[in-house]
């Protein structure tokens with residue numbers, strides 16, 4: 001496996017396209033389990049909420065962008081008996097996704113495709129639902145990427161996205177700040193060694209940085225501008241996550 005990103009490999013803006021490839025090459029192994037520990041079990045819960053917001057009929061074809069190790073893709077396939085195309089740019093994450101899908105007996109229902117969210121290799125309006133998790137901080141132009149995601153969605157089909165957020169009020173924000181600045185890097189080091197220490201440090205900068213540039217109102221506006229209607233947000237765990245849902249409007 002490749003080594004993780006060192007400080008020098010991460011851009012000053014703590015996000016954007018340059019940050020992703022090395023970072024995820026280093027943490028693909030044990031990603032879901034360690035992510036769950038670092039978030040005190042919240043991360044799997046947020047994904048379950050997300051899956052619940054993208055309902056489809058059995059046999060429908062859905063897409064999960066930035067699928068990583070395939071956690072959301074598996075959740076969709078298991079919950080709705082649908083077919084899922086899981087897309088990610090990282091060969092290492094997709095290799096782990098392949099293993100996880102086989103363990104869960106879902107390999108037949110989930111197809112994995114290596115591609116960039118900026119240029120999805122699918123025709124317009126192909127999919128019956130779209131899910132996307134923790135992608136936007138790793139792209140240079142979130143508005144353009146959201147437009148590309150909506151392009152492949154059938155009019156009327158559900159869309160659900162999950163990102164980290166920043167709790168809006170005093171005490172929760174203080175606890176959250178202590179956890180992201182100190183707890184996450186320290187826990188990361190304890191459960192996953194240096195690659196996870198770096199991932200924890202990266203997120204401690206990236207989450208507030210992204211939130212400053214794209215606060216909730218702006219995120220909602222971008223989702224609507226991309227062509228979604230009925231756009232709404234829920235903010236579980238005191239706002240540590242933001243889950244935005246909607247459906248593609250008429251074309």
Ligand SMILES: C[S@@+](CC[C@H](N)C(=O)[O-])C[C@H]1O[C@@H](n2cnc3c(N)ncnc32)[C@H](O)[C@@H]1O
Pocket residue numbers: 020024047065066067068069070071072087088089090093115116117118132133134135138139
């Ligand atoms: C934090 S992980 C999230 C993985 C998964 N969605 C989950 O629920 O845990 C972010 C994923 O986005 C992928 N990624 C980052 N930038 C991307 C891009 N431009 N196109 C496709 N995948 C991208 C990374 O390779 C990584 O697997």
